[in-house]
Amino acid sequence: MIVNITLPNNTSYDITIDRLTNIYFDTKVVVVTNPTISGFHLEYLKEKLSAKELSIVTIPDGEEYKNMQTIDMILNHCFENRLDRKSLLVAFGGGVIGDMTGFAASIYQRGIDFIQIPTTLLSQVDASVGGKTGINNKYGKNLVGAFHQPKAVLIDPYFLTTLPKREYGAGIAEIVKMAVTFNKEFFEWLEQNDLTNEENIKQAIRKSVETKALVVSQDEKETGIRAALNYGHTFGHVIENETNYKTYLHGEAVGIGMVMANALALKVGLISEQETLRVKNLLEKYEIPTSYKIKDVQDFYEHFFLDKKSLDNKIKFILPKGIGDCVITNEIKKDDVIETLKAFN
Amino acid sequence: MIVNITLPNNTSYDITIDRLTNIYFDTKVVVVTNPTISGFHLEYLKEKLSAKELSIVTIPDGEEYKNMQTIDMILNHCFENRLDRKSLLVAFGGGVIGDMTGFAASIYQRGIDFIQIPTTLLSQVDASVGGKTGINNKYGKNLVGAFHQPKAVLIDPYFLTTLPKREYGAGIAEIVKMAVTFNKEFFEWLEQNDLTNEENIKQAIRKSVETKALVVSQDEKETGIRAALNYGHTFGHVIENETNYKTYLHGEAVGIGMVMANALALKVGLISEQETLRVKNLLEKYEIPTSYKIKDVQDFYEHFFLDKKSLDNKIKFILPKGIGDCVITNEIKKDDVIETLKAFN
Numbered sequence: 008m009i010v011n012i013t014l015p016n017n018t019s020y021d022i023t024i025d026r027l028t029n030i031y032f033d034t035k036v037v038v039v040t041n042p043t044i045s046g047f048h049l050e051y052l053k054e055k056l057s058a059k060e061l062s063i064v065t066i067p068d069g070e071e072y073k074n075m076q077t078i079d080m081i082l083n084h085c086f087e088n089r090l091d092r093k094s095l096l097v098a099f100g101g102g103v104i105g106d107m108t109g110f111a112a113s114i115y116q117r118g119i120d121f122i123q124i125p126t127t128l129l130s131q132v133d134a135s136v137g138g139k140t141g142i143n144n145k146y147g148k149n150l151v152g153a154f155h156q157p158k159a160v161l162i163d164p165y166f167l168t169t170l171p172k173r174e175y176g177a178g179i180a181e182i183v184k185m186a187v188t189f190n191k192e193f194f195e196w197l198e199q200n201d202l203t204n205e206e207n208i209k210q211a212i213r214k215s216v217e218t219k220a221l222v223v224s225q226d227e228k229e230t231g232i233r234a235a236l237n238y239g240h241t242f243g244h245v246i247e248n249e250t251n252y253k254t255y256l257h258g259e260a261v262g263i264g265m266v267m268a269n270a271l272a273l274k275v276g277l278i279s280e281q282e283t284l285r286v287k288n289l290l291e292k293y294e295i296p297t298s299y300k301i302k303d304v305q306d307f308y309e310h311f312f313l314d315k316k317s318l319d320n321k322i323k324f325i326l327p328k329g330i331g332d333c334v335i336t337n338e339i340k341k342d343d344v345i346e347t348l349k350a351f352n
Numbered sequence: 353m354i355v356n357i358t359l360p361n362n363t364s365y366d367i368t369i370d371r372l373t374n375i376y377f378d379t380k381v382v383v384v385t386n387p388t389i390s391g392f393h394l395e396y397l398k399e400k401l402s403a404k405e406l407s408i409v410t411i412p413d414g415e416e417y418k419n420m421q422t423i424d425m426i427l428n429h430c431f432e433n434r435l436d437r438k439s440l441l442v443a444f445g446g447g448v449i450g451d452m453t454g455f456a457a458s459i460y461q462r463g464i465d466f467i468q469i470p471t472t473l474l475s476q477v478d479a480s481v482g483g484k485t486g487i488n489n490k491y492g493k494n495l496v497g498a499f500h501q502p503k504a505v506l507i508d509p510y511f512l513t514t515l516p517k518r519e520y521g522a523g524i525a526e527i528v529k530m531a532v533t534f535n536k537e538f539f540e541w542l543e544q545n546d547l548t549n550e551e552n553i554k555q556a557i558r559k560s561v562e563t564k565a566l567v568v569s570q571d572e573k574e575t576g577i578r579a580a581l582n583y584g585h586t587f588g589h590v591i592e593n594e595t596n597y598k599t600y601l602h603g604e605a606v607g608i609g610m611v612m613a614n615a616l617a618l619k620v621g622l623i624s625e626q627e628t629l630r631v632k633n634l635l636e637k638y639e640i641p642t643s644y645k646i647k648d649v650q651d652f653y654e655h656f657f658l659d660k661k662s663l664d665n666k667i668k669f670i671l672p673k674g675i676g677d678c679v680i681t682n683e684i685k686k687d688d689v690i691e692t693l694k695a696f697n
């Protein structure tokens with residue numbers, strides 16, 4: 008199945024959800040991957056993908072390497088293989104690989120094309136679509152980067168067969184995010200169906216990607232509605248930052264972040280307690296963490312201001328409005344936030 | 353006087369050639385400058401420019417600092433001052449400052465606005481207009497960067513009063529480039545008028561900026577005609593690289609590069625010997641270097657392939673076709689290039 012995404016500037020690309028078919032590129036191609044994915048699936052990829060000149064660059068695995076040094080590794084490989092402006096990068100891995108490959112492509116010789124072949128559930132349902140690329144630094148997550156859309160996204164569910172259970176859960180967290188913020192029916196479907204079943208997960212990927220495509224096509228650069236996709240992320244980013252990106256997978260931090268956002272939404276009267284429990288139960292069904300001990304509430308609060316969505320010293324929160332709808336607001340009182348955080352203290 | 357530039361995607365900005373007037377920005381503003389410009393002109397700028405919050409970041413002066421470390425300096429300053437997505441960077445200096453400020457703006461939180469206030473003749477006539485940003489690395493010049501258009505370009509000829517003579521000449525080299533490639537009348541006017549005269553230089557700046565705006569508005573991303581603006585640069589970049597960016601100013605390397613390009617154009621019958629002499633004489637009138645001793649011809653030739661314009665192992669040359677016109681070609685025979693280079697051996 009194919010989901011098309013058309014951007015405000017009328018460029019468009021296809022997201023294909025299916026087994027990979029044979030593709031040939033009449034250019035130089037560099038595949039960016041990591042040792043884990045490469046060990047499991049590089050041979051499979053090489054059977055499908057061929058090019059005029061194909062080379063592989065393997066970068067270290069993990070969020071802690073999502074930095075400028077690793078970008079330099081990718082760029083140096085490209086320079087040494089004399090990639091030109093018509094060359095192509097292929098992101099072959101999870102969200103970290105996708106974000107970094109996209110960013111490297113956006114700045115190599117002022118921008119070349121790239122495609123996404125996401126191998127984790129999280130990157131298949133969310134990260135690989137939409138053109139957000141970037142790296143972390145000491146100030147926070149994804150604070151340096153670019154909007155650079157891929158030329159295509161190829162989602163092959165076969166890669167999920169080797170995905171560790173925790174990473175599978177992290178992907179489901181982002182699926183839940185899409186449902187809570189935009190689609191009540193989808194949420195109910197998620198409550199009733201087992202996402203470890205292959206046919207179900209394909210449906211869930213399609214539904215998530217369709218939701219994301221619709222949002223991004225309206226607001227590529229996140230000046231409005233796209234911010235809603237950050238539900239759970241405002242809190243989640245602080246959690247990741249406080250734990251040095253080591254304790255939680257991104258999707259897990261988002262899981263906790265959604266629970267926190269729901270607590271705040273409950274406090275300001277946007278959601279019922281019963282609805283917050285339904286979200287929590289759905290997350291826990293897949294063993295996604297839903298609790299976190301905040302060490303210093305004031306410190307946690309200060310961290311919000313490094314978020315890209317914070318403008319004029321106001322924090323932008325994405326809060327569910329019941330299930331299936333949400334509000335984007337920077338009018339939440341500091342006291343309400345602090346009190347909500349204290350409940351996690 | 354104001355020159356407008358409208359890009360293919362219908363965004364547009366003004367290039368103002370005049371004394372600065374008072375401007376207030378209702379956002380956080382960071383001015384990026386270097387110790388030299390700051391010493392001469394920061395007080396003057398501060399009289400004109402004010403903002404909700406204004407801070408200055410001073411980066412080391414010189415092409416050898418046009419690298420990722422300096423970009424990090426700028427970004428860190430922005431993070432520490434909590435710039436948000438509505439904040440603004442101001443490039444206050446020459447081409448190096450402009451290229452780096454623009455690149456930092458393009459990747460800070462996936463892109464914020466910037467304006468150019470160029471202080472050297474070279475950046476006033478060329479570098480500040482058109483949205484090319486970037487840094488150098490060990491593989492060559494401007495190989496990492498982005499297309500990121502400024503919101504405005506403010507060209508105040510007052511800054512030229514403190515410009516060293518060599519830098520003035522380097523700027524004139526880029527003016528000559530515009531004339532040779534696109535405008536025969538302008539070239540004749542340059543032969544007849546003294547560019548050290550203030551009124552004349554203002555006219556030359558206007559004419560150069562108009563030419564550049566016209567080219568960029570047709571071809572922002574350099575897929576076609578914009579490449580012509582690289583006349584002299586294919587050779588010039590190799591010269592700068594071979595001399596570690598230390599011996600020649602960029603405009604000086606371009607001056608030598610134009611003489612080399614002309615020699616190649618003469619060899620393949622695109623220009624007459626007399627025309628090449630007219631260009632050389634015009635450059636030498638302003639003491640712009642026109643000769644260079646190539647140590648190793650084969651090595652020099654190999655360096656061409658790292659140029660962003662080289663595709664499929666073919667070097668793209670921009671060669672004058674008489675004076676006032678040019679051709680962009682990747683069909684020059686290697687032998688002709690080698691023989692031309694040997695004349696500089």
